[in-house]
Amino acid sequence: MKAEIIxxxxxxxxxxxxxxxxxxxxxxxxxxxxxxxxxxxxxxxxGRLEQLLAEAExxxxxxxxCGGLGPTDDDxxxxxxxxxxxxxxxxxxxxxxxxxxxxxxxxxxMTENNxxxxxxxxxxxxxxxxxxLAVGTLITADETTYLLLPGPPNELKPxxxxxxxxxxxxxxxxxxxxxxxxxxxYGIGESQLVxxxxxxxxxxxxxxxxxYAKPNxxxxxxxxxxSDAAKGQALLDSLxxxxxxxxxxxxxxxxxDNSLVKVTVEALKAHGKTIxxxxxxxxxxxxxxxxxxxxxxxxxxxxxxxxxAETKEQFLGIDHKLLEKEGVVSEACxxxxxxxxxxxxxxxxxxxxxxxxxxxxxEGQPAGTVWIGIAEKGQPAFATLQHFNRDRRYIRxxxxxxxxxxxxxxxxxxx
Amino acid sequence: MKAEIIxxxxxxxxxxxxxxxxxxxxxxxxxxxxxxxxxxxxxxxxGRLEQLLAEAExxxxxxxxCGGLGPTDDDxxxxxxxxxxxxxxxxxxxxxxxxxxxxxxxxxxMTENNxxxxxxxxxxxxxxxxxxLAVGTLITADETTYLLLPGPPNELKPxxxxxxxxxxxxxxxxxxxxxxxxxxxYGIGESQLVxxxxxxxxxxxxxxxxxYAKPNxxxxxxxxxxSDAAKGQALLDSLxxxxxxxxxxxxxxxxxDNSLVKVTVEALKAHGKTIxxxxxxxxxxxxxxxxxxxxxxxxxxxxxxxxxAETKEQFLGIDHKLLEKEGVVSEACxxxxxxxxxxxxxxxxxxxxxxxxxxxxxEGQPAGTVWIGIAEKGQPAFATLQHFNRDRRYIRxxxxxxxxxxxxxxxxxxx
Numbered sequence: 001m002k003a004e005i006i007x008x009x010x011x012x013x014x015x016x017x018x019x020x021x022x023x024x025x026x027x028x029x030x031x032x033x034x035x036x037x038x039x040x041x042x043x044x045x046x047g048r049l050e051q052l053l054a055e056a057e058x059x060x061x062x063x064x065x066c067g068g069l070g071p072t073d074d075d076x077x078x079x080x081x082x083x084x085x086x087x088x089x090x091x092x093x094x095x096x097x098x099x100x101x102x103x104x105x106x107x108x109x110m111t112e113n114n115x116x117x118x119x120x121x122x123x124x125x126x127x128x129x130x131x132x133l134a135v136g137t138l139i140t141a142d143e144t145t146y147l148l149l150p151g152p153p154n155e156l157k158p159x160x161x162x163x164x165x166x167x168x169x170x171x172x173x174x175x176x177x178x179x180x181x182x183x184x185x186y187g188i189g190e191s192q193l194v195x196x197x198x199x200x201x202x203x204x205x206x207x208x209x210x211x212y213a214k215p216n217x218x219x220x221x222x223x224x225x226x227s228d229a230a231k232g233q234a235l236l237d238s239l240x241x242x243x244x245x246x247x248x249x250x251x252x253x254x255x256x257d258n259s260l261v262k263v264t265v266e267a268l269k270a271h272g273k274t275i276x277x278x279x280x281x282x283x284x285x286x287x288x289x290x291x292x293x294x295x296x297x298x299x300x301x302x303x304x305x306x307x308x309a310e311t312k313e314q315f316l317g318i319d320h321k322l323l324e325k326e327g328v329v330s331e332a333c334x335x336x337x338x339x340x341x342x343x344x345x346x347x348x349x350x351x352x353x354x355x356x357x358x359x360x361x362x363e364g365q366p367a368g369t370v371w372i373g374i375a376e377k378g379q380p381a382f383a384t385l386q387h388f389n390r391d392r393r394y395i396r397x398x399x400x401x402x403x404x405x406x407x408x409x410x411x412x413x414x415x
Numbered sequence: 416m417k418a419e420i421i422x423x424x425x426x427x428x429x430x431x432x433x434x435x436x437x438x439x440x441x442x443x444x445x446x447x448x449x450x451x452x453x454x455x456x457x458x459x460x461x462g463r464l465e466q467l468l469a470e471a472e473x474x475x476x477x478x479x480x481c482g483g484l485g486p487t488d489d490d491x492x493x494x495x496x497x498x499x500x501x502x503x504x505x506x507x508x509x510x511x512x513x514x515x516x517x518x519x520x521x522x523x524x525m526t527e528n529n530x531x532x533x534x535x536x537x538x539x540x541x542x543x544x545x546x547x548l549a550v551g552t553l554i555t556a557d558e559t560t561y562l563l564l565p566g567p568p569n570e571l572k573p574x575x576x577x578x579x580x581x582x583x584x585x586x587x588x589x590x591x592x593x594x595x596x597x598x599x600x601y602g603i604g605e606s607q608l609v610x611x612x613x614x615x616x617x618x619x620x621x622x623x624x625x626x627y628a629k630p631n632x633x634x635x636x637x638x639x640x641x642s643d644a645a646k647g648q649a650l651l652d653s654l655x656x657x658x659x660x661x662x663x664x665x666x667x668x669x670x671x672d673n674s675l676v677k678v679t680v681e682a683l684k685a686h687g688k689t690i691x692x693x694x695x696x697x698x699x700x701x702x703x704x705x706x707x708x709x710x711x712x713x714x715x716x717x718x719x720x721x722x723x724a725e726t727k728e729q730f731l732g733i734d735h736k737l738l739e740k741e742g743v744v745s746e747a748c749x750x751x752x753x754x755x756x757x758x759x760x761x762x763x764x765x766x767x768x769x770x771x772x773x774x775x776x777x778e779g780q781p782a783g784t785v786w787i788g789i790a791e792k793g794q795p796a797f798a799t800l801q802h803f804n805r806d807r808r809y810i811r812x813x814x815x816x817x818x819x820x821x822x823x824x825x826x827x828x829x830x
Contacts, residue, residue: 013451015442016627019434022456027430036428037463039456041437048452055470191486195526201488211487212426215569221431256431277720283706284699287720291698294774294807302726304719305692305702311717311760315730345726359709368520387521390546392709394569 001172003029003062004038008049008077009151012041012067021066021149021156028160033174033225034062044074053084057144062172067151069134071113077148078137082121085141089119092126095135102133121148125167130158138167145171179207179232180223183243185250186260186405190218196246200239207239215394216401217260252408260401261289264408268299268349271411276345277303277403278316278337280328280354281370286400303350304341316340327363329355331371334383338373342381349410350375351403352383357392367392370399374406416587418444418477419453423464423492424566427456427482436481436564436571443575448589449477459489468499472559477587482566484549486528492563493552497536500556504534507541510550517548536563540582545573553582560586594647595638598658600665601675601820605633611661615654622654630809631816632675667823675816676704679823683714683764686826691760692718692818693731693752695743695769696785701815718765719756731755742778744770746786749798753788757796764825765790766818767798772807782807785814789821 005025011017022039029036037060042048056063068077082089095118103110117134120126124139127147132155137148147164149156185193190213194201197220201209207224222239226232244251253263268275277286284305290296306312309323318336326332334352342350351374358367368390373383384406388398408414420440426432437454444451452475457463471478483492497504510533518525532549535541539554542562547570552563562579564571600608605628609616612635616624622639637654641647659666668678683690692701699720705711721727724738733751741747752767766789773782783803790796799821803813823829 012438013441013454014445015438015440015451016625018438019454023427023430023433025430026428030429036430037458039428039434039454041454043452189523191526191529192524194487195528210425212431213485213567279699281706282703283711283715284694284701284703284718284720285706287699287722288697288703288811291696291700291722291772291811292808294772296698297722300698301723302719302721302730303699304717304730305699306717307702307706307712308716314759315717315719344729357706357709366520389517389521393707394546396703396706 001034001062002060003034003036003064004040004056004060005036005064005066006049006052006056007039007041007066007151008044008068009041010043010074013043020153021151024153024157025064025066025160028165029064030178032165032168032172033176033178034168034172044068044076046076046080049077049080050084053081057142060144062145062147062168064147064149066149066156069117069136069148069150071111071116071134075116078119078121081146081148085121085139085146087122087124087139087141090122092118092120092135094126094128095120095133098128099133127159127163127167129155130162131155132159136164138164138171140171176225176227177229177232178223178225179229179236180221181236181240182254182256183220183222183240183251184253184255184258184260185218185220185247186216186252186401188218188247188250189213193218193220193247193250197243200242200246204239207235209239209243216398252405260404260408261293264404264411265290265293265296265299267408267411273348273411274299274301274345275407276301276341276347276350278341278350278352279303279305280307280312280337280352281357282353282396282399282403283307285396286351286353286403289400289404301345301347303345306337312337316344329363329365329369329371331383331385334371334373335375335381336373338375338383339381342375342377348377349407351407353399353403355386355399357395359392368395370395370402372399372403372406374410376410416449416477417475418449418451418479419455419471419475420451420479420481421464421467421471422454422456422481422566423459423483424456425458425460425489428458435568436566439568439572440479440481440575443580444479446593446595447580447583447587448591448593449583449587459483459491461491461495464492464495465499468496472557475559477560477562477583479562479564481564481571484532484551484563484565486526486531490531493534493536496561496563500536500554500561502537502539502554502556505537507533507535507550509541509543510535510548513543514548542574542578542582544570545577546570547574551579553579553586555586591640591642592644592647593638593640594644594651595636596651596655597669597671597673598635598637598655598666599668599670599673599675600633600635600662601631601667601816603633603662603665604628608633608635608662608665612658615657615661619654622650624654624658631813667820675819675823677708679819679826680705680708680711680714682823682826688763688826689714689716689760690822691716691756691762691765693756693765693767694718694720695722695727695752695767696772697768697811697814697818698722700811701766701768701818704815704819716760716762718760721752727752731759744778744780744784744786746798746800749786749788750790750796751788753790753798754796757790757792763792764822766822768814768818770801770814772810774807783810785810787814787818787821789825791825
């Protein structure tokens, strides 16, 4: 079952609009067990679309088209597909009734070109548009199925989910379903992860293992293709266990909709611990990242941004002599910052960041040199020296991620 | 001059990643006068990529490929293109030196597979990667030019802008050049901006006016297609003057590589003024945004994150009775926060944020209710009530942008 997605619209080729429809449809089709082999974008040009359809019908069982169902002259998808499979366009009565209803309710004048939106391809199934006026069509001709959807994502998504997806499920019932599980890792690069798992990745066919590098983390997607759900889970469990023996120390959580900050805040909540921070080069990025999480106020009350040496003294009461002797980019300064922030906020934990964001060096140390301090009530504070690469933004973000991981490990006692 | 963009990566076909690279590259190529006729996405499959290359070279003068330059076995773009044009892969010494430098500095172990990233196609021009390790190639063979770029947008964009774009400009000079000027606006929505400028937009052909909405701001790109540079500048000057009479009050700066925070920090520097902040719902996002700007230490020494009522008392010394009587989401609290932050940091200006990030309401006020306070040395402090829409992240970001604009206007005395 091979599918491809064709988006029609010159605005996409001019870079004015991002093709999020292809992303949405790909995820949905994968979920239906339909494999997508190509995405193509073509402009509002009937000749090039026809050429593409001729190519696509040779290689795909299902062609999903989005865009070009609207009322204006450059909306040509329906006409082109109909001509390609030698059908006519006919009036869809339900869409027509909806159109009249819409204009009666809004009291706007209905221009003639709107009628075009209510046409569908003869012999197909009309796919109604819950949030717009353009009707879609699902039609099979010469062993290829065409699904025509509108371009605006706020119309395409509800139309697909409510009306097109059930039709596809009926038309292409899956013997096997795709079950996937996402594992998230911090502290290991993609190249090293793949090296550690090389044998597994090379020999694995079902489930498959797909690594994906994101800024400062790597995810692994394990995907089983299986008819029996329980067996699928067992396969994923077994593969996960093998992965964990190799790289388990870097694993921090499951799922696409997860992050190191979520897991860290959850750990603090679960252990009933609070956190504060004193930030120099990160300038609030750590605490702002905590602030992304709804309900973080349960564990986070506030903290300090001490960008200069003076504010490290004024806000945190760090000894002038310490700063003079050790410098601000130092283990002693990071420890003092974390300890003072923890005490002043009366928190269980505190983290501190002091270092060189760049591009220039500071105290003779190069950009990317960062000390991160961790204070914990009843424990001696410590600091760790990190060397981060790339630009200012990436260095600061890398520091925040490392700080989150240090806190997560301190809270859960995983050293 | 016909071009097409091929993105290589199974993660795109699975709907895990949005193809923003195609959007970025399309905009850039349009700016170079190069027309893009197709976007295609294909998986990490050498057979299908080869088939696509065979098709693409028949119809395009320039093929831009992104993705598949990484260290793992499924990164196959370089090999496939090299085989397609009968060339070998060779070591790029500059990329190799950078790779060694990277691993030496970060003290991470360099795995063997990283070397793959430093290979380029023989006979081409190496395109260096300023923010990553994979080197690109620009090569012309059989009248088709191939440009190979990495997949991660944070590598692709700087590589294109700094290294690939100049090469393309040289290779494909335009008889008529496109001259463009970007105007940036804060405080007006796209639909209102377009309504205000409707007549200008509808009647204008050269220069053209293209509005583009970004989170919390709108840009207008004025583009003249002209052979005479001086005449082009004059045309842009005249159009800009017309735009400014309509919406000049919202204008804050020029250029693609600009932002409200840059302009605000520049204004502070130009006036020799310093700034501090006390943040509640934004939790450091304002100060962290300042921290994005290199050299901000000249005007920013530090500030406070007072997420809870207690830390507003403890860190800022705000009167307990004020908080009890007025609440934390109040004009009085915002003013007190700004005043105290300014005094404690001994700064010329301070901004404060207190309100409801959501999703839940606070003190009976709905998510999006935000008081922003502004304190200025020798002036009475004031606060302004804002109502922001959408989700938690957007509300916090909207608050930061409004805070920057208030400070920019206060520093430059544009009320």
